Amino acid sequence: MFQDKNARIIKTESWGNYFLLRLAAAEIAQKSKPGQFLMIRVSPGLNPLLRRPLSIHDCSGSEVEIFFQVTGKGTELLSQKKPGDHLDVLGPCGGGFSLLPEFKDKEIFCVGGGRGLAPLYFLARELQTAGARPVVFYGGQTLSDLPLKKRLDEAGWETNFSTDDGSFGFHGLVTQLAEKELMKRKPSFLFGCGPEAMMTRLAEICQQAVLPAEFSLESIMGCGLGACWGCSRKIKKNGEIKYLRICQDGPVFPAEEIIWSGD
Amino acid sequence: MFQDKNARIIKTESWGNYFLLRLAAAEIAQKSKPGQFLMIRVSPGLNPLLRRPLSIHDCSGSEVEIFFQVTGKGTELLSQKKPGDHLDVLGPCGGGFSLLPEFKDKEIFCVGGGRGLAPLYFLARELQTAGARPVVFYGGQTLSDLPLKKRLDEAGWETNFSTDDGSFGFHGLVTQLAEKELMKRKPSFLFGCGPEAMMTRLAEICQQAVLPAEFSLESIMGCGLGACWGCSRKIKKNGEIKYLRICQDGPVFPAEEIIWSGD
Amino acid sequence: MVDLSVDLGFLKLKNPVMAASGTFGYGLEFQPLYNLNLLGGLVVKGLYFKPREGNPPPRLAESPCGLINSIGLQGIGVEAFCREILPWLADLTTAVIANVCGEEEGEYARVAEYLSRHPGLAALELNISCPNVREGGKCPAQDPEATYRTVKRVRQASSLPLITKLSPNVTDITAVALAAQEAGSQAVSLVNTFLALAIDLESRKPKLGNVLGGLSGPAIKPLAMRMVFEVARKVKIPVIGLGGIFNYQDALEFMVAGASAVQVGTANFVNPQACPEIIKGIEDWAESQGIKRLSEIVGSLKF
Amino acid sequence: MVDLSVDLGFLKLKNPVMAASGTFGYGLEFQPLYNLNLLGGLVVKGLYFKPREGNPPPRLAESPCGLINSIGLQGIGVEAFCREILPWLADLTTAVIANVCGEEEGEYARVAEYLSRHPGLAALELNISCPNVREGGKCPAQDPEATYRTVKRVRQASSLPLITKLSPNVTDITAVALAAQEAGSQAVSLVNTFLALAIDLESRKPKLGNVLGGLSGPAIKPLAMRMVFEVARKVKIPVIGLGGIFNYQDALEFMVAGASAVQVGTANFVNPQACPEIIKGIEDWAESQGIKRLSEIVGSLKF
Numbered sequence A, B: 001m002f003q004d005k006n007a008r009i010i011k012t013e014s015w016g017n018y019f020l021l022r023l024a025a026a027e028i029a030q031k032s033k034p035g036q037f038l039m040i041r042v043s044p045g046l047n048p049l050l051r052r053p054l055s056i057h058d059c060s061g062s063e064v065e066i067f068f069q070v071t072g073k074g075t076e077l078l079s080q081k082k083p084g085d086h087l088d089v090l091g092p093c094g095g096g097f098s099l100l101p102e103f104k105d106k107e108i109f110c111v112g113g114g115r116g117l118a119p120l121y122f123l124a125r126e127l128q129t130a131g132a133r134p135v136v137f138y139g140g141q142t143l144s145d146l147p148l149k150k151r152l153d154e155a156g157w158e159t160n161f162s163t164d165d166g167s168f169g170f171h172g173l174v175t176q177l178a179e180k181e182l183m184k185r186k187p188s189f190l191f192g193c194g195p196e197a198m199m200t201r202l203a204e205i206c207q208q209a210v211l212p213a214e215f216s217l218e219s220i221m222g223c224g225l226g227a228c229w230g231c232s233r234k235i236k237k238n239g240e241i242k243y244l245r246i247c248q249d250g251p252v253f254p255a256e257e258i259i260w261s262g263d
Numbered sequence C, D: 001m002v003d004l005s006v007d008l009g010f011l012k013l014k015n016p017v018m019a020a021s022g023t024f025g026y027g028l029e030f031q032p033l034y035n036l037n038l039l040g041g042l043v044v045k046g047l048y049f050k051p052r053e054g055n056p057p058p059r060l061a062e063s064p065c066g067l068i069n070s071i072g073l074q075g076i077g078v079e080a081f082c083r084e085i086l087p088w089l090a091d092l093t094t095a096v097i098a099n100v101c102g103e104e105e106g107e108y109a110r111v112a113e114y115l116s117r118h119p120g121l122a123a124l125e126l127n128i129s130c131p132n133v134r135e136g137g138k139c140p141a142q143d144p145e146a147t148y149r150t151v152k153r154v155r156q157a158s159s160l161p162l163i164t165k166l167s168p169n170v171t172d173i174t175a176v177a178l179a180a181q182e183a184g185s186q187a188v189s190l191v192n193t194f195l196a197l198a199i200d201l202e203s204r205k206p207k208l209g210n211v212l213g214g215l216s217g218p219a220i221k222p223l224a225m226r227m228v229f230e231v232a233r234k235v236k237i238p239v240i241g242l243g244g245i246f247n248y249q250d251a252l253e254f255m256v257a258g259a260s261a262v263q264v265g266t267a268n269f270v271n272p273q274a275c276p277e278i279i280k281g282i283e284d285w286a287e288s289q290g291i292k293r294l295s296e297i298v299g300s301l302k303f
């Protein structure tokens, strides 16, 4: 865990409401694993006050990337940053996705809805490096919600796209597309990230298909360090239901431990 | 009085800690007189909260200028603005300097210390237009505190410079320079703006020389509209000492009405 | 078309947005900026019987997302107000409310009585909660009994509808609200400012000439909202909510928490167009939500 | 070299800056970021006798320059703390203080008694001021008598020095501080959070699962500072000041207002290095001012 008060922005890219920032933050980059996140101070001022949690979208050498959607004041401020600006970044926070040796040569589904794809890109890359066969699913409402399409097309693994309105790829929800493929292809594992409703449905599908899965959860966060217990959520651990910290005990949890908010 | 929520910044100039901004704000510009000021919102956020009062440094057609020194968070934020940015500006606020018909052909001293020169440039220009003979005095600690030197040199009226360290112009305080010249030249009126101590001394000098004078005072301001009474200061009006509003009853007051804080 | 009107029982407002006392001068000051008849109401600066000098400067200090003031109710007194200002205000079609102050109970009554004899006022707001006039910031609204006595006394001195303005500097604001209701107040408004201290480190002096001041602005919004919520659940009379309202969402949140109407204070300084913009924003929001009568949302918090 | 040490009588701190309870976990969480021995002190998360689940999420909401929390003191309980955490904390050279909670007076005493039997603690901080555990945000620190009783009871149950943590949600915080002093508390710390409500307009639901929460952060700084000023002038025991301290200037202002030491809370989230940076800033400032012993500035406000 490092606080880099002066992580320099090396590159920015944007597509409508979606933004990608690449940061020079050597200590953080060297320790980062897929599924971990950064706590970023969006302005040196006091309003908004809290850091914002953002997944590590990619990482190599001494650089990390974030990919985010503007959803409020904090991400708005972040979206205005330019190359050369500096950010106060804390990380890597939390635990990552499970990268198991037995994934080698197996098909591993990575299913992301909208900005939920953020942590899955880094994950898919690491899976591929480790000899597994990532199959990425990327869904959005319409084509413009799939800004990472080009990047994924170039990545060298299989990516399947879906849009709710059929403007690109599979016409329907990404959960429907994933379910269809899952029945056909019997992957060994599924990783998911996206809106709560999407992940809830995906967890059901996995349970029915007896497919082990992990999901990355969100919560508003105070510290990102496990110190404030502000991010807690009910989790089933060893049969017991307890409030666990998304930031420290997660953000990635095995499907069977998660109590979905619709439940 | 107008609130222009979208006054576009046309030009910025800077010298170290000093900044000049030119704004397109037609309604405000058309009503502005020397000595009046603008209330400027330095950020769309809530911290810092209050607008900042800044004198109208110059005005022509549909444009107004401000000239300021960075002294805290608000002026710092303002100094980061770029041409093309927009500002929320309220003005013109307050009353102006007295521009009397009898000033015609007379020598009128305009004495400014540091950022206090801000309102005097506009004033000198208007005095000259009205056929008076402005004589400007511009003092600072050192040469770099006289960023408007070039502009004043080109203005076509007489300007006298002073620096505390002698790095340019008269070696000493601008009050000493003004006193010296005042004894010699017997001007008809004096306008002053600058730090409280400087104006206090200048007022003494004017009193001794029986020279009528006006000074522009400062105070932290809430509304700039005369509505909050937050800017009040003791003023002697018709023999009675009362709290008057700097923003509405001033900011320019005749020397004999001012109760200096050192008194 | 959304019906924005608010019926307080004793007073019907064309919309729920009023300018708060002390932040809107005597009304005239904002006249150059917009048509005051757009407002639901307008509360003038606090009035004592006699003209009043107010506190020594500096009278304002900024704090994070807040403003601390110690004006100390400088003002022209009730006679000059009725002579010079009220006739002009009386011509407005918006509800004009006077903010009534006093050094002791008798003065409150005298001010109220004097004002009642002049046409043009829709109601009186009893300011028993200013932290800037007594030693150490004390005020009658910090004590249910003093509140009861003062309200009762004013109630007897005037036939104008009475709104009692409450102080947030208390352990239990509902007890004070109930005392005001008991004594015959037709509404309560809350909150006045929070007693505060700001220090200039360099000089080691208080930033305000009066040492203590009252905190207002966005910083206090969640505290004011909590108090509005508590009071609205306890009293039968309407609650007027204020404290850090800067945009239409803030105003609507106060209404959802239980306020029948709202007042906008410090925002008038930061954005002089705040009141009309909030009114417009409320209207657009209600329309987008398919709300026919805005008053439906009062106290609609789901918890 | 400036002498930064602070002598509270019952406890000598190497410098006046402590991490505030509930914002610093059990201390371990910040271990990766800096050497905890830099701190003047460290107050751990509130401890009940038994483990405690805390309040339903969401537990955090932002407000202008502030944070509203309703954690509800989720924690591992005093036994697990003494077994798993305290031995590790006991090795630190900084003052470790436990934050003592209870559902009723008896539990406070039991927690204090249990803690006293384990080595490693420099003092107990009695948390009678959490707004997040009882219906409507009530707490013992809102009543001088309940404060007196609770402090007295704990005083008898433990020989460790006692700091009583006060609530700002009161009419007169000096009365509560005096009651704590009377009952044998060796110091008071203030303030805990301000009871607050935040609403999500879209859903018309409270932003927090527990409806109400406690406001902390820069928004409350001028209110906390006023209370520290008031209390320091009334009590004889040392005052520990907190509420919105984010930088060294804030910390020094609290000391000038009367605080012998300070705590840093919410700032630890926004800038995890806040505490060591504040300590360094204080030292540099004192040096630049030619101050030899920092404690000289305590209560030095000129007014």
Ligand SMILES: Cc1cc2nc3c(=O)[nH]c(=O)nc-3n(C[C@H](O)[C@H](O)[C@H](O)COP(=O)(O)OP(=O)(O)OC[C@H]3O[C@@H](n4cnc5c(N)ncnc54)[C@H](O)[C@@H]3O)c2cc1C
Pocket: A037, A048, A052, A053, A054, A055, A056, A066, A067, A068, A069, A070, A071, A072, A073, A074, A075, A076, A115, A118, A119, A217, A218, A219, A220, A221, A251
């Ligand atoms: C571990 C983790 C990783 C995340 N990774 C990414 C990512 O890679 N890309 C991305 O675009 N987003 C990500 N998010 C969500 C992101 O943190 C929020 O969108 C962001 O904090 C909202 O801040 P804001 O100021 O823009 O919105 P605000 O104005 O604060 O709020 C806008 C809305 O977002 C909600 N919100 C606020 N904070 C959070 C939060 N921490 N988590 C979820 N919702 C929140 C609010 O309740 C509100 O409804 C992640 C969240 C977590 C917890």
Ligand SMILES: Cc1cc2nc3c(=O)[nH]c(=O)nc-3n(C[C@H](O)[C@H](O)[C@H](O)COP(=O)(O)OP(=O)(O)OC[C@H]3O[C@@H](n4cnc5c(N)ncnc54)[C@H](O)[C@@H]3O)c2cc1C
Pocket: B037, B048, B052, B053, B054, B055, B056, B066, B067, B068, B069, B070, B071, B072, B073, B074, B075, B076, B115, B118, B119, B217, B218, B219, B220, B221, B251
């Ligand atoms: C009528 C009027 C006209 C002015 N014209 C100019 C001008 O043309 N150019 C210029 O550089 N400055 C001018 N000033 C001063 C300018 O308003 C302040 O320097 C500015 O508001 C400070 O804001 P800040 O956020 O940078 O500083 P802050 O961080 O708010 O404070 C820094 C210091 O400035 C003091 N200060 C804060 N507000 C004011 C204020 N309103 N007036 C005086 N001191 C204040 C504070 O007490 C503090 O000591 C004028 C002031 C007034 C009242």
Ligand SMILES: Cc1cc2nc3c(=O)[nH]c(=O)nc-3n(C[C@H](O)[C@H](O)[C@H](O)COP(=O)(O)O)c2cc1C
Pocket: B222, B228, B230, C020, C021, C022, C023, C045, C046, C047, C067, C069, C071, C073, C099, C127, C130, C165, C191, C192, C193, C215, C216, C217, C218, C220, C242, C243, C244, C245, C263, C264, C265, C266, C267
């Ligand atoms: C400069 C100033 C002057 C005020 N004067 C008065 C007053 O005369 N009478 C009164 O009842 N309240 C007065 N108040 C309190 C406001 O009416 C209001 O209760 C408070 O500021 C909280 O609302 P806000 O956060 O919207 O400003 C004053 C507030 C400010 C900032």
Ligand SMILES: Cc1cc2nc3c(=O)[nH]c(=O)nc-3n(C[C@H](O)[C@H](O)[C@H](O)COP(=O)(O)O)c2cc1C
Pocket: A222, A228, A230, D020, D021, D022, D023, D045, D046, D047, D067, D069, D071, D073, D099, D127, D130, D165, D191, D192, D193, D215, D216, D217, D218, D220, D242, D243, D244, D245, D263, D264, D265, D266, D267
């Ligand atoms: C998330 C959170 C948890 C807290 N938990 C506790 C606690 O367990 N015990 C306690 O006495 N105070 C607790 N507090 C209050 C703080 O210790 C402190 O009194 C308050 O936050 C004001 O200081 P600040 O503005 O510096 O944060 C908590 C505050 C926050 C924000």
Ligand code: FES
Pocket: A220, A221, A222, A223, A224, A225, A226, A227, A228, A229, A230, A231, A232, A245, A246, A247, A248
């Ligand atoms: S965000 Fe603080 S414990 Fe998770």
Ligand code: FES
Pocket: B220, B221, B222, B223, B224, B225, B226, B227, B228, B229, B230, B231, B232, B245, B246, B247, B248
């Ligand atoms: S700044 Fe409000 S009256 Fe002058």
